Amino acid sequence: MKKLWKKTAVIFMIIPVLMMSLMAQPASTEAAEDLGLHVDAAILIDADTGQILYEQNAESPLGIASMSKMMTEYLLFEAIKDGKVTWDQEYTVTDYTYKVSQDRALSNVPLRLGEKYTIRELYEALAIYSANAATIGIAETIAGSETKFVKMMNDKASELGLEGYTFVNSTGLNNSHLHGMHPEGTGEKDENVMPAKSVALLAYRLLKDYPEVLDTTSIPTKVFREGTDDAIKMDNWNFMLPGFVYAYDGVDGLKTGTTEFAGHCFTGTAKRGDTRLIAVVMKAVDEKGNGSYKARFDAAKALFEYGFNQFSEEELLSAGHQFKGNETVPVKKGKEKTVKAGVENPFKMLVKTTDKDEYGVEFAKGDSKSLEAPVKKGTVVGKANIVRKDGGELYGFIEGGQLSADVVTLDSVEKAGWFKLTLQAIGDFFSGVWNKSTDFVKGLF
Known part of the structure; x- marks a missing residue:
């Protein structure tokens, strides 16, 4: 009975502390x-x-x-x-x-x-x-x-x-x-x-x-x-x-x-x-x-x-900014096999000065996994989306504006000549054969 009384007393002592703790929690973004x-x-x-x-x-x-x-x-x-x-x-x-x-x-x-x-x-x-x-x-x-x-x-x-x-x-x-x-x-x-x-x-x-x-x-x-x-x-x-x-x-x-x-x-x-x-x-x-x-x-x-x-106005993305792991995009039938990709124009917007460090950027790839030459400079290959790291609300724009910037090709790539295309086709063929062979051998063990 004494043990039960002691537990009850402790609970009643903790409740006010918990209530004070909850009241001390920072307000939500909306309340702020x-x-x-x-x-x-x-x-x-x-x-x-x-x-x-x-x-x-x-x-x-x-x-x-x-x-x-x-x-x-x-x-x-x-x-x-x-x-x-x-x-x-x-x-x-x-x-x-x-x-x-x-x-x-x-x-x-x-x-x-x-x-x-x-x-x-x-x-x-x-x-x-x-x-x-x-x-x-x-x-x-x-x-x-x-x-x-x-x-x-x-x-x-x-x-x-x-x-x-x-x-x-x-x-x-x-x-x-x-x-x-x-x-x-x-x-x-x-x-x-x-x-x-x-x-x-x-x-x-x-x-x-x-x-x-x-x-x-x-x-x-x-x-x-x-x-x-x-x-x-x-x-x-x-x-x-x-x-x-x-x-x-x-x-x-x-x-x-x-x-x-x-x-x-x-x-x-x-x-x-x-x-x-x-x-x-x-x-x-x-x-x-x-x-x-x-x-x-x-x-x-x-x-x-x-x-x-x-x-205050902040530049969240500078022109030419590249994303780690997505610095290039594959190019088919081009003189080069890849092309550099990055943000086309600087992205600026008004942000709350007190929480400007809470703004971040996420890269979203475009629908196409690779491009086919010829590729023009400035071809859109993805989006750089502005987000809040703390999950706070971003209201957006009254008309048409987007909380994102285009990620584009930073160079152009010309289409390869017929001879190079032929060599690429041969290389792709034997590469495919080799991959199938190795997969077959792996399947034996």
Whole structure:
């Protein structure tokens, strides 16, 4: 009985020690990357490569509000590039855009019924002041009607590879705010939705294809129709721009969004040195659960701080790097029997400075065991795949990028002449005969 009591006492003494030991274990990779964001979704990417640095619930479709206007901007720049629209082209205000522009509960610049405005004026109102009626005017100019423009938005989303999207209007407003004139085929209370990952991809493509958008999104303040009776000061809703209360060094875009359904959203971009980042936050709230401008800009700041302070570009593979045991690849019917193989181009990516030693490379052979001459320099023979030695997660890229580099032939090999090919064939024949003979002899013993 005494022995049993002693064992029980020892067990009760050990339990607290074990619990303290478990609590002292290092956090998992996922927990280590918890930024404490009060958002429904978030994502951070490298604007140059599309590499994902952080994501949180990034694949759930959510309301995007006026971040939708990035798609309107994309289609406008595309129409101008294709010569279908010009900056000096004039738009005549319709009943629809007039009524929306007079709704002071919405972000707008005043538009006069029947008055003409240039596309550049409307675009600046859209990009700086998130003017909704001006956005509809651009949509009508490009497609003839907002209904047709919405189809263009959805078609372009598919073409760009976005997922989980639904566009029902050009502005991102809830259709209930469009005075009963919302696009045909959409519901009265419908609203645009998209996952954070698709929002980031849209911003990524906008900056890649039309970087001039930053010339306007970076303007803190401008007067619409200065010198006229309709003049109105347009303060950019992006309060992270220089001169505003939440100014953050390097921010020069991109688009805010706020509706009751979507909450406080923001797609921001900032550049420091050679690194440009894109951050998306959706339905941001404070610690008490209240949505606000401050909440969304605080969340964006946290993402930018994480990206700029904890990541640095590292060259994980140098050009010409060869893998031990795979320095050469066999070549049939060539002047040489083998050809050197190695990494074609240096492979660089942003990695967390604190765990850059955890990144490694694995070689994966191509489908072909050998090549047949002639062999051109640069022929792909395998892949060098980037991995984490600790098994931590690698998010990958927002579009098309791969966590790998091509392993290629570093030289070319010409096809051997007929005489050498004949000698090779004879050699291969007798080599085969010899191998069969030795196998037969071995089988006797």
